[in-house]
Amino acid sequence: MAALHGRVLHQLIEEMHLVNWDLDIETRYRERFEHEEFSGDESDTPVFWKNDRDASIGELVGEATEMLANYREKGWNRDANVILSEATFMLKVGRNVFSGTVDQIRQEGDRLQLLDFKSSKFPPNQQFLDLDYQLGLYALACWRGVFKMPDGTMRMLEIPPEKLDIMYYQLRDHIPYKRNGNGYTAGDERGDPRRFTSRSRKQLVTLKRDLAAIASNINRGVFPRNPGMINCPVCAFADICLSDAQGKGLTSRQVHSIESLTITGEAA
Ligand code: SF4
Incomplete structure (x- = not known):
């Protein structure tokens, strides 16, 4: 249910801008939700409804209306120069190709902004934003990857990290408080939804090395518990993890793989 909700919110933001x-x-919202549920790419995945379907959709519609109406009111969104929206990219790291979708890229003067829209109930702290692999991967893609352009061609954006601001956009901050509380009154929005981070060149070089190491482990079937x-x-x-932890550990081949990565520095 949350995944469908997130997807539809992204689509409506794109539709508003474009x-x-x-x-x-x-x-x-209702039209797009129904489309995603019954004919979208993942329409064969069962949906877990919190209440009954109609009541759950009613709640989601209420949330979406509040979030997007307040999103639309903000000058920083209304006047944004959106140069790419829901843009797919490919990025080669070592022998592996990573692909993904960046929610939005905006131009502001001579700087670029990469936006990641989230509708989760749990906003991240600054440390998470500064370290998160997903945002780092996006920044790396903006610098070294290729993006699908609106005309269908693939192009490098070559945005150097020092020119890129990364914005984690907490959409739920647009949902107004329902009651008065300490420091706020009913009807106030929860706060400024924009949280910023950035990546240095050095961080992206380190990230590339980490990604290569993680991908190498995955390719060898090594998934250590974390x-x-x-x-x-x-x-x-x-449950699977706990039962594995009581019986099976890593195989000696997997242990050897990890050791060889560490000892030979293969990932670098
Ligand atoms: S339960 Fe196991 S697999 Fe899941 S997050 Fe924890 S360590 Fe990782």
């Missing part, structure tokens, strides 16, 4: 800034949010207080409680594989 087609109709004043679109009817509720009508378009327990953490944030990831484990929400991990869908926790």
Whole structure:
């Protein structure tokens, strides 16, 4: 349900910027949601509804309307010069090719902004933003990868990291408080949804080396456990992971793979 919601929000933001800034949010949300649910790329994936389907969609429509109406009101969105939207990219790192989609790239003067829209309930802290692999990979793609242009051609953007600002856009911050509280009143938005980070050249070179090492492990079938207080409680594989931890460990071949990466510095 959350995945469908996120996808439809992205589509409506793109539609507002490229087609109709004043679109009817509720009508378009319902149309696009239905399309994604029944005919979209992942329409064969079962949807887990929190309540019954109609009530859940009603809640999502309410949220989307508040988020996008307030998104649309902000001058920094209305006046944005969006040069790419939902742009797919490919990036070669060592022997592996990474691909993905960047939500938006905007131009502001002589600087570029890369935006990542999120509708999650849990906003990240600054340390996470500064370290996150996904945002780093996007910055690397803007510098060294190729992007699909609106005319269908693939082109390098060659945006050097020092010219790129990365914006994590917490859409839920546009949802107004329903009640008065400490320091806010009912109707106030939750805060400024824009959180910024950046990457230096040095960080991107290190990221490239890390990605090559991680990809090399994946290609060899090595997936060491990485327990953490944030990831484990929400991990869908926790049961499998726990039962593996009680019986099977890494095979000696997998251990050897990790050791050879560390000792020979193959990843670099
Ligand atoms: S439970 Fe999930 S997140 Fe935690 S170590 Fe296992 S696979 Fe990783």
